[in-house]
Amino acid sequence: MYLASLTWKKLEEKITEETVALIPLGSVEQHGPLAPLGTDYFIPEEFAKRVEAAYPDKIMVLPTMPYGVCPYHASFPGTIDMGIEILSEVMTRIAMSLMDTGIKKMIFLNGHGGNGPSLDKAALAVYKRGGLAAIVDWWTLAGELNAKWAGGHGAGQETSVMMALKPEWVNMKDFFPANIHHVSDSLQNTHISIVTFEKGSVRIIRDVKDVTSSGAYGGTDAPEDANREWGEEILKGVTEYLIRFIAEYFKVSLSREKN
Ligand SMILES: [Zn+2]
Known part of the structure; x- marks a missing residue:
């Protein structure tokens, strides 16, 4: 389910105790000479779509929050920084509004490291109101699932995933070594x-x-090695993991009774 596609009446009918909200978010910032400025929000949005397709009656996908915290990229054009305090406030208000609507479990599908402190704050606010919020940093998760899927910034990992999703936004011919x-x-x-x-x-x-x-920084993932197959493999592996994780997340009880 997609929150934006429903009327308030339909939404009310569809929400159950089991409903989990998926909130994709990222950042608009430089990703080196190859990958586009929207890389960090575009990828989590795609994971949200793939996970929704596995659980269409139990997952509620929210509109993507494209902007995040990225002041250290501001020397490059196209970087739009919300700052930690504003993002904390925005994500907490989104989460609290979901709880007012009756959705108590949620997952932040995050595409950008700088958003971490703001998400921790929002997630704790959810917990204190009796809910539960998980934070998925897909790029870290990918490297944990398979060392070949690990990545730097604007390098082979992210560029490959963008090539798989939106090849016309990737500019391999513009590569230059940093x-x-x-x-x-x-x-x-x-x-x-x-x-x-x-x-x-x-x-x-x-x-x-x-x-x-150049703005790019590869770890084991040289930007110039990026290719579509690599990106498709990462997308598939991370999506399959998320589907398995969410199967367990559905089962978590929100009851706080302790023995
Ligand atoms: Zn990125």
Whole structure:
């Protein structure tokens, strides 16, 4: 079910104790020279559609929240930043409105790391009102399911998924190698904001343009290796996992009675 497609009367009829709301959200921000600005909201929206198709009577998909928290990308054109406080407020109000409507279980299908703190806050507000909210960071999940599906930013993982979904928005011919500026010779970045030292890693936050000249940052996923088959494999693997996870999530009792 899609919330936007129903009348209030139909919505009232269709909501049950089991209904789970899926709230896709992302960010509008630079994704290097290959992938489009809308990458981070477009992908979660697609996961929501695929999961809805598996449970059309029990899943309620909300309109996608395209904007997120991305101040560190602002040196590149096209970056639209909501800031942590505003996104926290928006996501909490969406969640509280769902609870007023009678939907107590929800899943934030997230496409962007910067949204994490805001989602944690909204999810806790849901819990405190007797509901439950899960947060799915698909790009992290993909790498956990299969090391070949792990990804950086605007690199092979995200670009491949966009090639599978919207090839006309991907510009492989515009590729150029990024100049990566590490924090120092002994403190090398292994992701945009992660520096690995000895066996551990530390987060050091800088303006993204000062870390990578192209805006892209690959981990094991070089942007120039992106291809459609890789993207389709990731989409399929993550979707299948989400369908299995949600089967268990439906069963979770909201009763807080403790022995
Ligand atoms: Zn992204």
